[in-house]
Amino acid sequence: MLEAIILSVLAASTPLLLAAAGELVAERSGVLNLGLEGMMIMGAACGFAGAYYTDYFTGSFTGSVVVGALCGIVAGVFMAAVFAALTLGLAVNQYAAGLALTIFGIGLSGLMGAGFVGERIETAPHLYIPLLTDIPLVGRILFGQDAFVYLSLALIVAVWWFLYRTRAGLILRACGDNHVSAHALGYPVLRIRMYAVMFGGACAGLAGAYLPLAYTPFFIPGMTAGRGWIALALTVFASWMPLRLVIGAYLFGAVSILQLHAQALGIGIPSQFMSALPYLATVVVLVLLSRTRTGGSTAPAALGTVFVPDR
Numbered sequence: 001m002l003e004a005i006i007l008s009v010l011a012a013s014t015p016l017l018l019a020a021a022g023e024l025v026a027e028r029s030g031v032l033n034l035g036l037e038g039m040m041i042m043g044a045a046c047g048f049a050g051a052y053y054t055d056y057f058t059g060s061f062t063g064s065v066v067v068g069a070l071c072g073i074v075a076g077v078f079m080a081a082v083f084a085a086l087t088l089g090l091a092v093n094q095y096a097a098g099l100a101l102t103i104f105g106i107g108l109s110g111l112m113g114a115g116f117v118g119e120r121i122e123t124a125p126h127l128y129i130p131l132l133t134d135i136p137l138v139g140r141i142l143f144g145q146d147a148f149v150y151l152s153l154a155l156i157v158a159v160w161w162f163l164y165r166t167r168a169g170l171i172l173r174a175c176g177d178n179h180v181s182a183h184a185l186g187y188p189v190l191r192i193r194m195y196a197v198m199f200g201g202a203c204a205g206l207a208g209a210y211l212p213l214a215y216t217p218f219f220i221p222g223m224t225a226g227r228g229w230i231a232l233a234l235t236v237f238a239s240w241m242p243l244r245l246v247i248g249a250y251l252f253g254a255v256s257i258l259q260l261h262a263q264a265l266g267i268g269i270p271s272q273f274m275s276a277l278p279y280l281a282t283v284v285v286l287v288l289l290s291r292t293r294t295g296g297s298t299a300p301a302a303l304g305t306v307f308v309p310d311r
Contacts, residue, residue, distance in 0.1 A: 003140060005257060006141055007140060008257045008260075009253045010145060010149055010250075011215055012215075012253040012256045012257050013252070014149050014207075014215075014249075014253075015040070015208070015211060015224075015227055016207075016227060016249040017152040017245060017246065017249040018148070018204075018210065019207035019208075019227065019231035020231040020234040020235055020238070020248075020249060021155050021203055021242065021245060022199055022200035022201070022202065022204055023200050023204070023232060023235050024159065024238070024240060024242060024245065025159060025162075025163070025172070025199050025203075026196045027176070027240060027299075027303055028163060028173055028196070028240060029172050029175050029192055029196035029197075029300075030175055030176035030193060030304075031087065031088075031094060031196060031197050032094050032303055033080070033083055033098050033200060034094075034095060034098025034101070034102065034232065035083055035097070035099070035102045035105065036098075036102075036200075036232055037106070037224060037228025038079060038102035038105020038106055038228070039075075039201050039204035039208065040076075040105075040211075040224045040227060040231075041105050041221075041224045042075040042076065042078075042105045042109050042205065043072035043075050043076045043205030043209045044113075044209060044211045044212055044219060044223055044224060045108075045116075045208075045219060046072055046075035046112070046209070047069060047071050047075070047208065047210075047211075048119075048121065048209075048212035048213070048218075048219040049068075049071065049112065049113070049116060050064075050068040050071030051065060051067060051068030051071075051121050051213055052068075052116060052119060055121060055122070064121065065124045065125075068209055068212075068213050071209065072206055072209025072213075076204045076205020076208065077198055077201045077205065078201075079201055079204075079205070080201020080204075081198065082101065083098065083197060083201070084193075084197045084198065087306070088190050088193055088194055091308055102228070106221075110221040113219050113220075113221060116218075116219045117218075117219065117220060118218075119218065120217050120218050121213075121217050123146075124147060124213050124214040126144050126145060126146050127144055128144065146214045148210045148213075148214050155203070156245060156246055159242045160242040171192065172192055172196060173300070174187070175189045175302070176301070176302055176303060177302060178301060178302060179305070180307075183307070183309055189309065190307065190309065208224060211223055211224065229282075230252055233282045233285075233286055234248045236299075237282075237286065240299060248285075252282065255281045256277075258277070
């Protein structure tokens with residue numbers, strides 16, 4: 001039972017970790033993209049479609065997972081490009097553009113995925129190393145996951161290294177902290193922010209593609225179920241620090257799995273309350289974090305502001 005719960009938590013936390021990692025980079029550059037939910041659901045629809053057609057025409061199951069993941073990434077990048085064109089190119093308000101992107105993504109994914117409802121694909125294979133995977137309890141947890149789980153952890157390490165150990169990461173953080181000074185030093189603020197937004201879109205699309213490719217073997221409209229909003233909250237919970245995202249993602253993943261096991265055990269709590277528990281936990285954690293934080297906010301100072309360079 002313990003092993004099953006831990007495996008479930010890892011699976012439920014992976015899309016949160018992938019999406020939050022990309023959003024953290026975007027916010028570090030000074031851009032707040034509230035369209036994360038829309039990018040994720042588009043990644044789920046396109047990822048399922050890519051895997052379904054690849055498996056149908058080629059019969060290559062492993063290839064279909066790779067193609068599906070790439071299709072999800074492309075969908076996320078496309079949605080991020082729309083957001084970047086509006087906010088960075090036309091200086092549209094980032095909050096309004098992000099909310100519009102979410103609504104647009106939910107509607108378009110429902111239209112694109114309508115023909116796939118009821119269809120089924122095989123999920124991504126899990127790693128198996130003889131002897132190591134067979135170790136009781138820790139074997140399957142450490143050496144029996146699918147590639148997305150390991151990729152999410154590697155992505156967090158890569159983001160941390162980029163932000164704090166490279167010159168490019170320092171420049172990106174400078175754009176988020178003070179875009180006027182960064183522009184005065186000759187750095188292309190808008191271009192840097194565009195790259196950060198596109199990276200965030202790619203991560204969100206991959207997170208969405210994970211849902212039909214590894215978490216559940218089918219596609220249904222709205223299957224992200226608010227995970228994009230939780231990923232947004234995770235960046236605040238982590239104080240915009242990459243390594244803290246791991247703790248936050250697994251915490252919220254554990255809350256999500258807890259409500260499922262509580263319902264399975266027949267605990268006398270209304271199912272509606274248990275379903276709302278992950279989002280309630282998100283709000284509680286954010287409130288507690290804001291009340292206990294001392295010494296000022298660690299958020300990028302220019303987060304969410306529109307930057308129009310001098311011509």
